[in-house]
Amino acid sequence: MNERAVSGSTERLLGLFEGVRLTPTQRRIAHCLVQHSPTVAYLSAAEVAELAGVSQPSVTRFATALGHDGYPALRRRLRELTVGAPDGPTEVGNELQQAVRTEMDNLGRLAGQLADRSRIAEAGSLLAASRPLPVLGLRAAAPLAAYFAYFAAKVHPDVRVLDTAGSLLTDRVEQAAGAGAGALVAFVLPRYPRETLEALREAREAGLRIVAITDSPVSPATEHADLVLPAAVGTGLVFDLHTAPMTMAMVLLQALCDAAPVDTQRRLEAFEVSAARRQVFVS
Incomplete structure (x- = not known):
């Protein structure tokens, strides 16, 4: 097959x-x-x-x-x-073409899921209201967490990336909850690090609601998450392709912006003024 x-x-x-x-x-x-x-x-x-x-x-x-x-x-x-x-x-083609076509299929399924915007809108509202906003991603998921957090920080006043395992991770989860966080967004991708699932369990115990971007509705993350946003991972190459999870991350960020449009616009305009003054970009 x-x-x-x-x-x-x-x-x-x-x-x-x-x-x-x-x-x-x-x-x-x-x-x-x-x-x-x-x-x-x-x-x-x-x-x-x-x-x-x-x-x-x-x-x-x-x-x-x-x-x-x-x-x-x-x-x-x-x-x-x-x-x-x-x-x-x-489709005729080599294994590289097949892997790319599978990613196209994954994106097509993701587009179909988004016909109902209620779940993504609920997730965006949860994250927009959380002060601070912790973003969890370990091992293979760490780059996705960092990418999401980089842009989220432009429209949210306090984004905290949690990308290092160990006892300090528990400290940072508890510190975020103690500072007033109401929700956490987690990127949970195969091969499902044990530390990630333990951190989700601790976040729930600390009273945080969890939004999980993961590869499947039957991912281990679903045991701990309040809202699951599935986005399939491509497995056709030596290492997994994360095209759909990355797209889901940006869709979730859009939902966060839509949940607080006035604050979003104000923060974006302030950033542009600051970037122009400091000549951050060449064009």
Whole structure:
């Protein structure tokens, strides 16, 4: 099965989980199904349990949670989604072209998600109202957190980047909460650093609401987040492509600006005056 076909079956599989509140064990099973989407329709409940590292009864309960009578009914549905559904025309090209086309598909799905603007608008309002605004991103997610924070700082008075793990990370989360923060935005991307999930847990305990940009509706981040903004990660090259998460970050920033248009305009104008006085840019 080519990469675009796999992408299509993955998208259809993810649709099974939308609007369903899954337990951590059930998320592991869902993640396993997504990872093995080309062959999952042929797996038995025991094989799924072994792949996911859970018990066979957990797989049965998972099928029931999705509205099926049992795993056999779920497997029939999986075959409809991953085998029987058309994959569309096959694009000719090498692996580099296929990776780029998969990113185009990821952006297309993201555009479809944004037809309903309520969730992104709610997230923007949460972040605009938070003083300060902590932005969490560790390891591979650190550059995205820094990129978002760089622009957010132009329209928000107090943005704090949390990109270093360890005991100091807990300190900074608690300090942000103590200073009055009401929300935290987190970038949580594969391979899901343990420190990131621990920081999200601590942020919840500190009373912060969490907006998570992550790769999937069944990401481990969903256990801790109040609002999940999924954006798929490309896996066609040696290292992941983060085109869709980066785009989601900028969409979220737009929502933040839209939530406080007067303050946004005032801060942007003040920055332009300052930048011109200091001759920051050559053009």
